[in-house]
Amino acid sequence: MQLTPHFSLRELCVTTHRAWMEANLDHGAYHLGDLTELALLLERVRTLCGDQPVVVHSGYRCPGLNAEVGGSVTSQHMQGQAADFHVIGLSLEAVWGLIRCSGLPFGQLILEGWVTGAPTWIHLSTVGQRSADRCGEVMTWSQAEGYHLVERV
Secondary structure, eight states: OEEETTEEHHHHTOOSOGGGHHHHHHHHGGGHHHHHHHHHHHHHHHHHTTTOOEEEEEOOOOHHHHHHTTOOTTOGGGGTOEEEEEETTSOHHHHHHHHHTTOOOOSEEEEEEESSSSOOEEEEEOOTTOOGGGSSEEEEEETTTEEEEEEEO
C-alpha cells in the first residue's frame, strides 16, 4: 500500500529482523494515520535534500520487535511516528543540519548510532502526541555518551 508518492506501508515497517517482518507489517496497518503523517514528513525531507531518495532503516515497530531491538518502552516507533534513515548521496551530518534549520515541524531530530565513532542514521519523529515542551528537540546520541540535547527549535 502506497502512503505517499515515495513511501509505502511496507517500507515504513521494514526491519532487518526478518522473523518479525510480517508481524510488524500486520501491526503497522493499524497505524495508517500516524504512518501517513510520518511519510509526509519524510517526503518533505526528500524535497529538502534535492529530491534524493530517503532510505528507511527502521520505521514502525510492533511491541515485540521494539523489545527485540532494545527500544524504549515509550518509543514513537511503536506508534508509527518515527523513522531512522539516511539520504542517498548526502552525509548524515549534512541532512541533520538541513532538517535542523529547515523549520519543519518535528518531535525529535537525532543524529544517532555512534557505535564505531561515526553516526549511522538519523532519527526523526513527528510531533505526534508529544507535549509542546518536548517538540523540536535536536539531539545527538552515541554509545559512549548517551543522549545530548543540542537545542530546541
